[in-house]
Amino acid sequence: MSTSKSVSREADDILLATDMIRLGARLQVLQAETSLSYDRLARLYREVKGASPPKGMLPFSVDWFMTWLPNIHSSLFYNIYRYMDTFTPAKKSQALVEAYRLYLEQSSVGLQPGEDADEPVLSFTRAWMLVRFFESGLVQLSGCQQCQGLFVAHAHDPESGFVCAICKPPPRAGKTRARRRSTARMPA
Ligand SMILES: [Zn+2]
Known part of the structure; x- marks a missing residue:
């Protein structure tokens, strides 16, 4: 044996x-x-x-990748992975390892002091699941019509008129921003 x-x-x-x-x-x-x-x-x-x-059990949910912040992180990771797998000698599991290292480097940029840098939004295991979801055709990359970026989306979601999570943040993020704007306009 x-x-x-x-x-x-x-x-x-x-x-x-x-x-x-x-x-x-x-x-x-x-x-x-x-x-x-x-x-x-x-x-x-x-x-x-x-x-x-x-x-x-492993976290087995396609929907997690569609929520706001996870979607941005997953899309960042998958774009790197796709690049590594296509254009460098690193393939499959090696591409996964190298793409995830690059994702960690990129995603820790801009962390505020005091924020937990040890817990990335996208764990390695989730990144691995995401690649499997792509391979089994459960998810796709959709092009944002505003920024032209490619973002993780459910397979067979209509691509026309797609706007990404960065260009169209959820209402709560919008409200925070609006409140900040209105506070800024108030006399000191
Ligand atoms: Zn966009």
Whole structure:
């Protein structure tokens, strides 16, 4: 059994799994992306993280990616991923790892002091789910008619007249902005 398994393939899998664990991957993700056994992955996880892997189901919801802030972060990530997968030698799981690193770099820009920089809006496991959702045709990229950016949307959503979450923020964000404007107009 293990004699037929290539040693270098196994070494690659361990490196990949280690990268993914550092980025916050759940055990189910590692099982899907490598050919290492559950026991070896669990041991590797404990070595890298110094803690046991969390139990329980993966967050399985397409709708989460459509809510305002998650949509902006998911779209940023997926645009990077698509670029890496298409135009660089990094493919599939390697593209995922490298795209997620770039996403972390980009998304931490502009964080206010005191904001929790350790908890990105889009977790690695969600980023992995998103790529699977694209592969299974549950979601698509829609072009915003105002900024021309590409954003994550439900598959088969009509593309004409699509306006993204940045160009058309939800009412609550709009209200905050309007209130700030009206406060600014008040005499000091
Ligand atoms: Zn837009």
